[in-house]
Amino acid sequence: MMRPSLLPPIPELELAAKLLDAAADAVLANRRELAALLIAAADLPEIGVYARRLVGKMSVEVHRVVKRPECLPKGDRDPARMPSLAAQAAIFVRDGWRCRFCGTKVINRSARARLIRSFPDEVHWSAREFERHTALYAMACSLDHVHPHGRGGRNEPDNFVTACYCCQFGRGEWLLAEVELTDPRSPEPVRDSWDGLSRIAAAQT
Ligand SMILES: [Zn+2]
DSSP states (O other): OBBSSSSSHHHHHHHHHHHHHHHHHHHHTTHHHHHHHHHHTTHHHHHHHHHHHHHSSSSSTTOOOOSSSOOOOOOSOSSOSSHHHHHHHHHHHHHBBOOOOTBBBBBOHHHHHHHHOOOHHOOOOOOOOOSSOOOHHHTTTEEEEESOGGGGGOGGGGEEEEEEHHHHHHHHTTTTTTTTTTOOOOOOOOOOOOOTHHHHHOOOO
Protein backbone atom coordinates (compact mmCIF):
# COMPACT_ATOMS: atom_id res chain seq x y z
CA MET A 1 0.00 0.00 0.00
CA MET A 2 1.29 3.47 -0.91
CA ARG A 3 2.00 5.87 1.95
CA PRO A 4 3.06 9.52 2.32
CA SER A 5 6.11 8.76 4.49
CA LEU A 6 8.14 5.70 5.48
CA LEU A 7 6.76 5.95 9.02
CA PRO A 8 3.96 8.16 10.32
CA PRO A 9 5.46 10.97 12.45
CA ILE A 10 5.25 10.46 16.21
CA PRO A 11 3.52 13.04 18.48
CA GLU A 12 6.82 13.81 20.25
CA LEU A 13 8.00 15.62 17.08
CA GLU A 14 5.17 18.13 17.38
CA LEU A 15 5.83 18.49 21.11
CA ALA A 16 9.53 19.15 20.42
CA ALA A 17 8.58 21.78 17.82
CA LYS A 18 6.42 23.58 20.42
CA LEU A 19 9.22 23.48 23.01
CA LEU A 20 11.84 24.72 20.54
CA ASP A 21 9.51 27.48 19.31
CA ALA A 22 9.16 28.65 22.92
CA ALA A 23 12.94 28.33 23.35
CA ALA A 24 13.49 30.62 20.35
CA ASP A 25 11.19 33.22 21.93
CA ALA A 26 13.14 32.88 25.19
CA VAL A 27 16.44 33.38 23.32
CA LEU A 28 15.12 36.58 21.74
CA ALA A 29 13.89 37.80 25.14
CA ASN A 30 17.34 37.11 26.65
CA ARG A 31 15.84 34.55 29.01
CA ARG A 32 18.75 32.18 28.77
CA GLU A 33 17.89 29.81 31.61
CA LEU A 34 14.37 29.30 30.35
CA ALA A 35 15.68 28.69 26.82
CA ALA A 36 18.11 26.08 28.14
CA LEU A 37 15.32 24.26 30.02
CA LEU A 38 13.07 24.22 26.95
CA ILE A 39 15.86 22.98 24.66
CA ALA A 40 16.70 20.19 27.11
CA ALA A 41 13.01 19.23 27.36
CA ALA A 42 12.80 18.86 23.55
CA ASP A 43 15.57 16.24 23.60
CA LEU A 44 13.00 13.43 23.72
CA PRO A 45 14.30 9.86 23.67
CA GLU A 46 11.29 8.65 21.63
CA ILE A 47 12.50 10.81 18.74
CA GLY A 48 15.90 9.12 18.86
CA VAL A 49 14.29 5.69 18.64
CA TYR A 50 12.11 6.84 15.73
CA ALA A 51 15.07 8.36 13.83
CA ARG A 52 17.11 5.20 14.20
CA ARG A 53 14.34 3.11 12.65
CA LEU A 54 14.42 5.37 9.60
CA VAL A 55 18.07 6.20 9.03
CA GLY A 56 19.63 3.10 10.57
CA LYS A 57 19.71 -0.25 8.82
CA MET A 58 17.08 -0.65 6.10
CA SER A 59 14.22 -2.92 7.14
CA VAL A 60 11.36 -4.59 5.30
CA GLU A 61 8.97 -3.25 7.91
CA VAL A 62 9.93 0.43 7.40
CA HIS A 63 11.54 0.65 3.96
CA ARG A 64 9.97 -2.42 2.28
CA VAL A 65 13.32 -2.99 0.55
CA VAL A 66 16.63 -3.88 2.13
CA LYS A 67 19.27 -3.44 -0.57
CA ARG A 68 20.48 -0.06 -1.76
CA PRO A 69 19.67 0.67 -5.44
CA GLU A 70 22.19 0.97 -8.26
CA CYS A 71 23.03 4.61 -8.95
CA LEU A 72 24.27 6.31 -12.10
CA PRO A 73 28.01 6.88 -12.41
CA LYS A 74 28.95 10.37 -11.18
CA GLY A 75 29.67 11.61 -14.71
CA ASP A 76 26.11 10.81 -15.84
CA ARG A 77 24.42 12.86 -13.11
CA ASP A 78 23.27 16.47 -13.27
CA PRO A 79 26.55 18.30 -12.48
CA ALA A 80 24.76 20.94 -10.39
CA ARG A 81 23.54 18.93 -7.43
CA MET A 82 21.92 21.73 -5.44
CA PRO A 83 20.42 25.15 -6.17
CA SER A 84 21.95 28.32 -4.70
CA LEU A 85 21.47 29.01 -0.98
CA ALA A 86 18.94 31.72 -1.85
CA ALA A 87 16.96 29.28 -4.02
CA GLN A 88 17.10 26.66 -1.25
CA ALA A 89 15.74 29.17 1.28
CA ALA A 90 12.91 30.04 -1.10
CA ILE A 91 11.90 26.36 -1.26
CA PHE A 92 11.88 26.04 2.55
CA VAL A 93 9.63 29.11 2.76
CA ARG A 94 7.40 27.78 -0.05
CA ASP A 95 7.01 24.55 1.95
CA GLY A 96 6.24 26.32 5.24
CA TRP A 97 9.40 24.84 6.85
CA ARG A 98 7.73 21.43 6.94
CA CYS A 99 8.72 18.05 5.61
CA ARG A 100 6.56 17.46 2.51
CA PHE A 101 6.54 13.74 3.25
CA CYS A 102 5.66 13.38 6.94
CA GLY A 103 4.62 16.98 7.76
CA THR A 104 7.17 17.38 10.55
CA LYS A 105 8.24 20.96 11.25
CA VAL A 106 11.87 21.35 10.26
CA ILE A 107 14.60 23.60 11.64
CA ASN A 108 16.70 26.16 9.79
CA ARG A 109 20.38 25.10 9.69
CA SER A 110 21.68 28.51 10.76
CA ALA A 111 19.25 28.57 13.68
CA ARG A 112 20.45 25.15 14.73
CA ALA A 113 24.09 26.26 14.44
CA ARG A 114 23.29 29.15 16.73
CA LEU A 115 21.74 26.82 19.32
CA ILE A 116 24.77 24.51 19.12
CA ARG A 117 27.05 27.50 19.81
CA SER A 118 24.95 29.11 22.52
CA PHE A 119 23.74 25.97 24.36
CA PRO A 120 26.48 23.35 23.95
CA ASP A 121 25.49 21.41 27.09
CA GLU A 122 21.82 21.10 26.17
CA VAL A 123 22.40 20.41 22.47
CA HIS A 124 25.46 18.12 22.98
CA TRP A 125 26.21 17.97 19.23
CA SER A 126 28.35 14.84 19.27
CA ALA A 127 30.33 13.44 16.34
CA ARG A 128 28.20 10.31 16.81
CA GLU A 129 24.87 11.21 15.25
CA PHE A 130 22.70 9.04 17.50
CA GLU A 131 24.09 10.80 20.59
CA ARG A 132 22.97 14.25 19.47
CA HIS A 133 19.98 16.23 20.72
CA THR A 134 17.25 14.04 19.23
CA ALA A 135 14.90 16.75 17.91
CA LEU A 136 17.59 19.01 16.48
CA TYR A 137 18.97 15.95 14.73
CA ALA A 138 15.74 14.40 13.41
CA MET A 139 14.08 17.72 12.48
CA ALA A 140 17.01 19.16 10.52
CA CYS A 141 15.77 20.69 7.29
CA SER A 142 17.07 19.39 4.02
CA LEU A 143 16.23 19.64 0.36
CA ASP A 144 15.20 16.32 -1.14
CA HIS A 145 15.40 15.46 -4.84
CA VAL A 146 11.99 13.85 -5.52
CA HIS A 147 13.61 11.97 -8.39
CA PRO A 148 16.93 11.15 -6.71
CA HIS A 149 20.02 12.86 -8.07
CA GLY A 150 21.90 9.58 -8.21
CA ARG A 151 19.14 8.09 -10.37
CA GLY A 152 19.06 10.90 -12.92
CA GLY A 153 17.09 13.57 -11.01
CA ARG A 154 17.63 17.15 -12.17
CA ASN A 155 18.58 20.23 -10.21
CA GLU A 156 15.26 21.99 -10.90
CA PRO A 157 12.84 23.65 -8.45
CA ASP A 158 10.05 21.21 -9.39
CA ASN A 159 12.23 18.29 -8.37
CA PHE A 160 12.86 19.59 -4.86
CA VAL A 161 10.82 19.36 -1.70
CA THR A 162 11.66 20.21 1.88
CA ALA A 163 12.31 17.07 3.91
CA CYS A 164 13.18 16.29 7.50
CA TYR A 165 16.43 14.46 8.11
CA CYS A 166 14.63 11.15 8.71
CA CYS A 167 12.61 11.20 5.48
CA GLN A 168 15.60 12.41 3.43
CA PHE A 169 18.12 9.85 4.63
CA GLY A 170 15.56 7.12 5.27
CA ARG A 171 14.70 7.01 1.55
CA GLY A 172 18.16 7.76 0.20
CA GLU A 173 18.37 7.04 -3.54
CA TRP A 174 15.23 4.97 -3.86
CA LEU A 175 12.55 6.09 -6.33
CA LEU A 176 9.20 6.90 -4.71
CA ALA A 177 7.50 3.86 -6.25
CA GLU A 178 10.25 1.50 -5.11
CA VAL A 179 9.60 2.32 -1.47
CA GLU A 180 5.86 2.75 -2.05
CA LEU A 181 5.67 6.46 -1.34
CA THR A 182 3.07 8.82 -2.79
CA ASP A 183 4.32 11.99 -4.50
CA PRO A 184 5.15 14.55 -1.76
CA ARG A 185 4.34 17.39 -4.18
CA SER A 186 0.64 16.60 -4.46
CA PRO A 187 -0.69 17.80 -1.09
CA GLU A 188 -0.34 21.60 -0.96
CA PRO A 189 2.26 22.84 1.54
CA VAL A 190 1.01 24.04 4.92
CA ARG A 191 2.17 27.56 5.80
CA ASP A 192 1.58 29.29 9.12
CA SER A 193 3.67 31.09 11.73
CA TRP A 194 6.22 28.25 12.01
CA ASP A 195 9.47 29.68 10.64
CA GLY A 196 11.88 26.83 11.31
CA LEU A 197 13.28 29.01 14.13
CA SER A 198 14.72 31.25 11.38
CA ARG A 199 14.10 34.29 13.58
CA ILE A 200 16.96 33.34 15.91
CA ALA A 201 19.36 32.83 13.01
CA ALA A 202 18.72 36.35 11.77
CA ALA A 203 18.54 38.11 15.14
CA GLN A 204 21.56 40.08 16.38
CA THR A 205 20.83 39.60 20.08
ZN1 LIG B 1 9.74 13.82 7.22
